[in-house]
Amino acid sequence: MQRKEFTIDCQLCIHLKDSLFNGLSPEDLSRINNHKTCIQYKKGQNIFYEGTRPTGLFCINGGKVKVFKNNVQGKEFILYIAKPGDFLGYRALLSEEFYCATATVLEDAKICFIQKENFFEVLQKNPVFMKKVVKQVCQQMGIMEERMAELAHKSVRERLAGSLLMLKETYGMEGEESVLLDIALSREDWASLVGTATETVIRLLSDFKADELISFEGKKIRVLDPKRLAKQADLIVA
Amino acid sequence: MQRKEFTIDCQLCIHLKDSLFNGLSPEDLSRINNHKTCIQYKKGQNIFYEGTRPTGLFCINGGKVKVFKNNVQGKEFILYIAKPGDFLGYRALLSEEFYCATATVLEDAKICFIQKENFFEVLQKNPVFMKKVVKQVCQQMGIMEERMAELAHKSVRERLAGSLLMLKETYGMEGEESVLLDIALSREDWASLVGTATETVIRLLSDFKADELISFEGKKIRVLDPKRLAKQADLIVA
């Protein structure tokens, strides 16, 4: 696997404002900047593997990455889909554990790697940054708790509708009325995200299409009727 | 709802060694100690409610507490079962959000309440404590990710077997061969923990009993054969 490097200055990174590094002092940011390695990844390449020891932090500059767990039969479950500006792998770093998930590139990505020593140094020196990281982790945890409860008690149909709306928030490109999801997921990835079988996703997406809730646009999905989709996501009874 | 208070000195608390407060300097600990309120709760009482604003941190001195989310149809999903020494409600405190779950006493409890101002003060002054809190949150998150993947791809049978083994770790009272789970959960609570219907839990527990994997002892369950139960928890195929 060839390592194609690239160069970017953190200070000039367009994702800085969306990132946890936003607000860092110029010295701290340049400490990060001067010690990072930036690598280009192709679709399908892995960034880190479940069960290995983390050695640093990944910061996504471009592209999309899925973070997933593999079960014994090899079925994936997608924990997150990370976008530019997101940090990756800091959970395991802070809990001092091995990675409990694998990260794979969904769409060609540019990713910066920050050695854990540099990350920890800035973290320790900078209580405000620490506080932001903690806040982020705790927010993420709230999201997970919500998702877990849905996994426990919602039907696959409801969860799929919910996932469509969730991705709409992050990847939705507003048009008139409808919204194109600017992310190309295979049916298998959708299944891993929702926690179901590929065939089930295919059937349900076809249903949604037949009901004119969504339409297909190449490998992408257009959300035609978010409101009715939201009804599908909640409860048939409600 | 009557508030029965009680008194306990943090320095003398038998759970201090298991708690995140362990290792705090005498001054910091006495700051916590001097500003806390200790309340006795009866089974069924609520400690905090989903959707309300957290005002402090709960530290469990005795008893057992379930933390759960309620879905639209009123179905519960239990996120955690907290035991003496555990902190409660700090996630929402650190993410500066409303509680996203409700906490209810499962077995009569003694709980200390620490105003958020005092908690944050100690947190800010004490980077080592902060680091421990962060580590704890991140570990918890790893556990949640694991559980979420199981929820997505394991059968109810596997998850129930897994929950029995999980509670065995915390509440197991070792005997010869078998282990009594020292926690009295209703079938409904088991269902909320596993993420299924009450009837399904009843049937599966009966199955496990018929297979001599477990036995019933009053309201408690005795694990007779952890190894075979572990096989049930993993994969029928494996």
Next chain:
DNA sequence: GGCGATTTATGACAAAAGTCATGTTTTGCC
């Protein structure tokens, strides 16, 4: 100690979702 309420248990059935087989379409690549 008995009575009503709650919890546990069981059966019958329906609905949801998974699996397997097979076919079709799309994609990547030489």
Next chain:
DNA sequence: GGCAAAACATGACTTTTGTCATAAATCGCC
């Protein structure tokens, strides 16, 4: 442009799980 591989789609069928009804057991309380 053609071919193999991968992705997508559909049908048939099975299994799992949820729901509803009802009965039995247990608990709390006067």
